[in-house]
Amino acid sequence: GQQLNQSPQSMFIQEGEDVSMNCTSSSIFNTWLWYKQDPGEGPVLLIALYKAGELTSNGRLTAQFGITRKDSFLNISASIPSDVGIYFCAGLPWGTYKYIFGTGTRLKVLA
Amino acid sequence: DTGVSQDPRHKITKRGQNVTFRCDPISEHNRLYWYRQTLGQGPEFLTYFQNEAQLEKSRLLSDRFSAERPKGSFSTLEIQRTEQGDSAMYLCASSLVMENTEAFFGQGTRLTVV
Numbered sequence: 001g002q003q004l005n006q007s008p009q010s011m012f013i014q015e016g017e018d019v020s021m022n023c024t025s026s027s028i029f030n031t032w033l034w035y036k037q038d039p040g041e042g043p044v045l046l047i048a049l050y051k052a053g054e055l056t057s058n059g060r061l062t063a064q065f066g067i068t069r070k071d072s073f074l075n076i077s078a079s080i081p082s083d084v085g086i087y088f089c090a091g092l093p094w095g096t097y098k099y100i101f102g103t104g105t106r107l108k109v110l111a
Numbered sequence: 112d113t114g115v116s117q118d119p120r121h122k123i124t125k126r127g128q129n130v131t132f133r134c135d136p137i138s139e140h141n142r143l144y145w146y147r148q149t150l151g152q153g154p155e156f157l158t159y160f161q162n163e164a165q166l167e168k169s170r171l172l173s174d175r176f177s178a179e180r181p182k183g184s185f186s187t188l189e190i191q192r193t194e195q196g197d198s199a200m201y202l203c204a205s206s207l208v209m210e211n212t213e214a215f216f217g218q219g220t221r222l223t224v225v
Binding site: 003004006030031033035040041042043044045048050088090096097098099100101102103104 | 142144152153154155156166167202204214215216217218219221
């Protein structure tokens with residue numbers, strides 16, 4: 001099935017560092033969502049974005065809806081060990097109600 | 112707890128057996144989704160319902176798969192004559208019927224076909 005391009009695929013960072021990841025699509029999306037998934041669990045919604053250019057924060061997390069409507073970015077500031085997990089972007093293509101997911105960014109935080 | 116609930120959390124079955132999973136969405140949510148996730152991949156869309164109507168099905172949903180949402184509340188996903196390739200995490204999500212809306216996921220059902 002169709003999946004969004006998400007990068008990086010994985011990253012190791014030191015505790016306290018900032019993290020950036022992004023998600024791109026070849027088509028226009030009208031909603032972008034960011035989720036975190038721990039092993040054996042379902043994805044947990046972190047941030048939702050609905051307008052091009054929108055910048056939304058949730059604690060140490062900040063996400064942006066790209067101006068072209070074809071990409072989105074997630075930043076995590078001052079990472080902590082519990083930030084470890086897999087982060088997925090998901091988008092809602094224009095005119096559909098079927099969420100398409102990215103390939104995931106695996107984050108590991110070194111204490 | 113008013114989140115999305117899935118049952119069972121884990122299922123081990125022998126190849127060729129039938130299995131059925133249940134999903135209870137957030138109570139006021141009209142849309143209900145089923146996704147499949149294999150190891151190392153993002154969730155892949157299988158099907159979704161708006162109330163009791165099944166509005167879209169992925170070509171991943173072979174003839175052995177059937178989903179129902181008879182009264183527009185809970186949903187079931189049945190897999191007949193399971194194959195080893197069906198081993199995956201089956202995720203259910205629900206959302207409101209709105210212009211801008213987010214989907215909330217359950218904890219998933221991990222299926223292992225042996």
